Amino acid sequence: MEIFTYLEQYDYEQLVFCQDKQSGLKAIIAIHDTTLGPALGGTRMWTYASEEAAIEDALRLAKGMTYKNAAAGLNLGGGKTVIIGDPRKDKNEEMFRAFGRYIQGLNGRYITAEDVGTTVADMDLIHEETDYVTGISPAFGSSGNPSPVTAYGVYRGMKAAAKEAFGTDSLEGKVVAVQGVGNVAYNLCRHLHEEGAQLIVTDINKEAVQRAAEEFGAKVVNPDEIYSVECDIYAPCALGAVINDKTIPQFKAKVIAGAANNQLKDTKHGDIIHEMGIVYAPDYVINAGGVINVADELYGYNQERALKKVEQIYTNIEKVIGIAKRDQIPTYMAADRMAEERIERMRNSRSQFLQNGHHILSRRKF
Ligand SMILES: NC(=O)C1=CN([C@@H]2O[C@H](COP(=O)(O)OP(=O)(O)OC[C@H]3O[C@@H](n4cnc5c(N)ncnc54)[C@H](O)[C@@H]3O)[C@@H](O)[C@H]2O)C=CC1
Numbered sequence: 001m002e003i004f005t006y007l008e009q010y011d012y013e014q015l016v017f018c019q020d021k022q023s024g025l026k027a028i029i030a031i032h033d034t035t036l037g038p039a040l041g042g043t044r045m046w047t048y049a050s051e052e053a054a055i056e057d058a059l060r061l062a063k064g065m066t067y068k069n070a071a072a073g074l075n076l077g078g079g080k081t082v083i084i085g086d087p088r089k090d091k092n093e094e095m096f097r098a099f100g101r102y103i104q105g106l107n108g109r110y111i112t113a114e115d116v117g118t119t120v121a122d123m124d125l126i127h128e129e130t131d132y133v134t135g136i137s138p139a140f141g142s143s144g145n146p147s148p149v150t151a152y153g154v155y156r157g158m159k160a161a162a163k164e165a166f167g168t169d170s171l172e173g174k175v176v177a178v179q180g181v182g183n184v185a186y187n188l189c190r191h192l193h194e195e196g197a198q199l200i201v202t203d204i205n206k207e208a209v210q211r212a213a214e215e216f217g218a219k220v221v222n223p224d225e226i227y228s229v230e231c232d233i234y235a236p237c238a239l240g241a242v243i244n245d246k247t248i249p250q251f252k253a254k255v256i257a258g259a260a261n262n263q264l265k266d267t268k269h270g271d272i273i274h275e276m277g278i279v280y281a282p283d284y285v286i287n288a289g290g291v292i293n294v295a296d297e298l299y300g301y302n303q304e305r306a307l308k309k310v311e312q313i314y315t316n317i318e319k320v321i322g323i324a325k326r327d328q329i330p331t332y333m334a335a336d337r338m339a340e341e342r343i344e345r346m347r348n349s350r351s352q353f354l355q356n357g358h359h360i361l362s363r364r365k366f
């Protein structure tokens with residue numbers, strides 16, 4: 001990978017490599033765009049096949065956060081971190097504290113939170129070294145684990161997408177195939193079960209599927225069977241690139257609406273599912289609940305205010321579908337248009353000089 005060529009192609013601002021020999025920390029912070037405000041995005045800990053794969057993941061996820069934060073109406077830019085390592089074996093206190101010091105060194109250009117492989121306890125360790133971290137324990141007056149709120153947002157967005165496909169937003173009796181029943185999808189399954197949807201689930205973790213079967217009466221299938229099951233809605237809630245050349249011919253669903261980041265392997269896959277008449281709820285619009293929730297901490301966390309904003313994911317999905325219909329384009333393109341137009345409008349409105357460059361962080365009650 002030619003790093004500067006890649007950074008230039010998608011206009012990234014900064015890529016930071018963090019190494020701490022004693023704790024084993026190997027982290028990559030990618031900052032994509034800070035036009036709207038400081039870059040906020042979670043920290044993923046994962047066993048990458050290569051350093052190049054880790055860099056690529058950080059870059060793709062950071063760009064996704066720029067679009068997610070812009071589309072959600074947040075005054076925040078996009079960034080993300082990946083820590084190379086196995087979250088079950090390689091974590092230690094020194095690692096997260098060393099990482100916290102690296103974040104502090106960026107002086108507010110990047111604010112972190114949880115993602116796959118990291119927890120509230122990890123954020124609390126980072127918080128020992130820096131204030132530029134969200135999703136820390138409610139004991140600090142913060143919002144805690146963002147996953148249940150992400151799930152609620154996905155549930156709201158799924159209803160809006162269902163309304164477009166089925167003429168009603170009721171999910172009662174609908175068959176929903178859920179891929180991965182981790183932190184977000186477990187909570188999503190609860191909402192769906194409460195509304196009377198029938199669940200088909202899969203996960204590589206046997207305990208996770210067993211819990212969904214016991215608590216929600218979910219039918220369990222093998223991981224590679226989830227794409228082809230008879231269902232109304234497919235909800236990808238594990239990792240990215242699951243909408244691709246291999247999986248698309250297997251799809252029976254009329255709606256794709258799930259929590260995973262970067263669901264389309266390539267933009268062409270968004271075009272193909274559009275041509276097939278599938279209603280696709282763009283990933284970064286539907287899964288913004290978590291970031292909306294943690295971002296509220298920057299104003300002094302108020303759960304009621306945050307949840308009201310998360311409710312609006314329903315309207316945001318409706319808006320995206322409306323743009324797609326108006327401009328005769330796929331929904332992923334409509335979402336990009338919505339996010340890019342907001343960034344551009346804000347970039348253009350920032351033409352006057354302001355002493356000390358007032359931004360969102362100056363309001364935070366540290
Ligand atoms: N946690 C949050 O608030 C947010 C999460 N997301 C995205 O949602 C997705 C899920 O996040 P979490 O629930 O937090 O992660 P998680 O790690 O708790 O859950 C992911 C689940 O997927 C399973 N899985 C992994 N590979 C699989 C495969 N090939 N087939 C079936 N299952 C597989 C894992 O065993 C795990 O149970 C991720 O893509 C994440 O980036 C997006 C926005 C916010």
Ligand SMILES: CC(C)CC(=O)C(=O)O
Pocket residue numbers: 040041042043068113114115135146261287288290291294
């Ligand atoms: C988990 C969130 C709090 C932020 C994030 O990184 C995301 O939405 O993907």
